[in-house]
Amino acid sequence: MxxxxxxxxxxxxxxxxxxxxxxxxxxxxxxxxxxxxxxxxxxxxxxxxxxxxxxxxxxxxxxxxxxxxxxxxxxxxxxxxxxxxxxxxxxxxxxxxxxxxxxxxxxxxxxxxxxxxxxxxxxxxxxxxxxxxxxxxxxxxxxxxxxxxxxxxxxxxxxxxxxxxxxxxxxxxxxxxxxxxxxxxxxxxxxxxxxxxxxxxxxxxxxxxxxxxxxxxxxxxxxxxxxxxxxxxxxxxxxxxxxxxxxxxxxxxxxxxxxxxxxxxxxxxxxxxxxxxxxxxxxxxxxxxxxxxxxxxxxxxxxxxxxxxxxxxxxxxxxxxxxxxxxxxxxxxxxxNKTRRKVREAHTAVGQQIITPHALPLFRKDRPKSLKKQMEKARQDPVKSRRPELPLIAKGQGGRVATGGGTLSSYVIRNLGISKRVEDDQDPREAILRFAKEAEENPYWIAPAYKKTQPNPIFQSQEEEEGDDEEPSSKKPKV
Missing domain, CATH: 2.130.10.10 (YVTN repeat-like/Quinoprotein amine dehydrogenase)
Structure with missing residues (x-):
């Protein structure tokens, strides 16, 4: 000191x-x-x-x-x-x-x-x-x-x-x-x-x-x-x-x-x-x-x-x-170890001002402004203030993806899953079995890998399903 x-x-x-x-x-x-x-x-x-x-x-x-x-x-x-x-x-x-x-x-x-x-x-x-x-x-x-x-x-x-x-x-x-x-x-x-x-x-x-x-x-x-x-x-x-x-x-x-x-x-x-x-x-x-x-x-x-x-x-x-x-x-x-903080001072632009009241607008000079006002004006300009790009609300524009996500999974969900979605009142089993014949004739992913060891699937029939809905017997079983 x-x-x-x-x-x-x-x-x-x-x-x-x-x-x-x-x-x-x-x-x-x-x-x-x-x-x-x-x-x-x-x-x-x-x-x-x-x-x-x-x-x-x-x-x-x-x-x-x-x-x-x-x-x-x-x-x-x-x-x-x-x-x-x-x-x-x-x-x-x-x-x-x-x-x-x-x-x-x-x-x-x-x-x-x-x-x-x-x-x-x-x-x-x-x-x-x-x-x-x-x-x-x-x-x-x-x-x-x-x-x-x-x-x-x-x-x-x-x-x-x-x-x-x-x-x-x-x-x-x-x-x-x-x-x-x-x-x-x-x-x-x-x-x-x-x-x-x-x-x-x-x-x-x-x-x-x-x-x-x-x-x-x-x-x-x-x-x-x-x-x-x-x-x-x-x-x-x-x-x-x-x-x-x-x-x-x-x-x-x-x-x-x-x-x-x-x-x-x-x-x-x-x-x-x-x-x-x-x-x-x-x-x-x-x-x-x-x-x-x-x-x-x-x-x-x-x-x-x-x-x-x-x-x-x-x-x-x-x-x-x-x-x-x-x-x-x-x-x-x-x-x-305390560093000194830089203080910003509002300086006034110093320069000779030439007043030409009868000059054309093209040749007129603006009045000098203080540094504080210049900073406030530059803050409103997105280019000078380097404002980050705002998030998108729509699907996307200019090569940018909206808030739905930019990963592969989000793309698949948006383009495939939504277009072929299953309705709430539809039976999911029927929706899956609808593609069973096509998958059996033209196997591509899973069937060739398990062709030799794959067991035969046995599905429950409609009559058995109706029989399961009956109430059980009220007779007490032997112990």
Whole structure:
């Protein structure tokens, strides 16, 4: 699926797996419908929701009817699943020092996420060193403000954020490399879990995601690492994968639907020609598989739980879908083999019309007609419309046989049987015996074949027939 010519930074699929949304550096958001597409894979809607701001993140709500748009501006937007704007949230006052007293973000957004259990709540992170929780119906101010602080107590910008699968934890990774978590059920004053120097400082950690079992956590760092953390022992990473170059601040990592593997994308270094997807075993963190995607960077990658399909966005504006014929369902399989239907358009014949009112009928030109009217006129012509020959009602004409049939048996019945038919009131035996003398004198078919072995036929006489009609005796027979 071709989004454009620039890198696709945002990619999201709705929970049902019916639609997909992509966002790019070219400020455009495109919506794709797998069931409505054909093999040409064209989007059904393209829009520029945030003017001249690149789209950094796109995410569907838990019900799939709303789409959260995170761009380079300080205002988040919500669209419905057809691309029409539902809400735009307020911008804060940049001249207020305390960020808790502003009603919205005052700097560029970096990330956003929907709450997995509460339909109306979502979260945004920005470069004003705050996380803000919003109510979907309240566009004037946020619900809560969470301030991100470094180990020295100074402000630090969150680069990515996420909710846990059950929605009880709010997590983010900051620009100083620390992982911060808050309990959603309590006041957002003190952190519930903290890991300092989880990634290298002054690098943009591009993704943080929770496993389906809710005990493991994966982070994709800008320091060319992928780290796996255990929430029960959160001081050191359980596994680390290194030498994973990432050029974009939105490179994603995710868990497989069966929670056995971790997947992430790799960008091209200088001199390289292939962008790859790397798969690691969750228990041993050994590289299970390496998939070459395209001759560009791999930015976003989604392993959809319901479809069991991989969707990958690249730096050259292409989105690729990978599926298995036996293990995948719907999604990209619906449009992969669907051919495009040719649409007939009613064109008007274009040409210069010369009006000659006093010309003879032989030299007059008809007015140009539209293609639709020409097709309707040709439909009435049996030659141009190639109408099949109509069935005959009579015996036949022009070498064609009527509905009585064209086989030999039907010909014999029509020419011999009907002309010499036996009437209903005639005795059939007399009609047959009428030809007995002729058949005996001039045998042709059956008599010569059975001449030596044929027994003499004995027919019942007329008197015996009359005797058979008498009633049987009423005398009881002896037993």
């Amino acid at each position: 071709v989004h454009g010519s620039k890198a696709v930074l945002a990619l999201a699929v709705d929970p049902a797996g019916a639609r997909m949304a992509t966002g790019s550096i070219d400020y455009e958001v495109k919506f794709w419908d797998f069931q409505g597409m054909d093999s040409t894979c064209q989007s059904f809607r393209t829009l520029t929701p945030c003017e001249n701001h690149p789209i950094k993140n796109v995410q569907y709500s838990m019900t799939g009817d709303l789409v959260l748009i995170i761009s380079g501006s300080s205002q988040a937007k919500i669209l419905d699943r057809d691309g029409f704007e539902k809400a735009e949230y307020v911008k804060g006052d940049m001249y207020i020092t305390d960020m808790a007293n502003t009603k919205g973000h005052v700097a560029s957004l970096t990330c956003g996420a929907w709450h997995p259990r509460i339909r109306e709540e979502f979260m945004t992170a920005a470069e004003d060193s705050t996380l803000r929780l919003w109510d979907m119906w309240n566009k004037k101010t946020q619900i809560n403000v969470i301030k991100c602080r470094s180990q020295t107590g100074l402000k630090t910008n969150p680069t990515c954020c996420a909710y846990s699968r059950d929605g009880n934890l709010v997590a983010c990774v900051c620009f100083d490399g620390s992982i911060l978590m808050w309990d959603h059920r309590k006041a957002f004053v003190n952190t519930a879990k903290v890991v300092r120097k989880a990634h290298e400082s002054q690098t943009e950690t591009s993704c943080i995601t929770f496993s389906y079992g809710e005990q493991m956590l994966a982070t994709r760092g800008g320091d060319e690492t992928l780290k796996l953390w255990d929430l029960r022992a959160f001081k050191k990473p359980v596994h680390v994968a290194e030498d994973l170059f990432s050029r974009y601040s939105t490179t994603e990592c995710s868990f497989s639907p069966n929670d056995s593997m971790v997947m992430t994308g790799v960008s091209m270094r200088k001199g390289e020609t292939e962008g790859k997807l790397m798969f690691y075993d969750k228990n041993t963190f050994e590289k299970v598989h390496e998939l070459v995607v395209t001759n560009s960077h791999v930015v976003r990658s989604v392993w959809h739980q319901k479809l069991n399909q991989l969707l990958v966005s690249c730096g050259n504006g292409i989105v690729k879908a990978y599926y298995d014929d036996k293990k995948s369902f719907r999604g990209a399989m619906l449009c992969a």
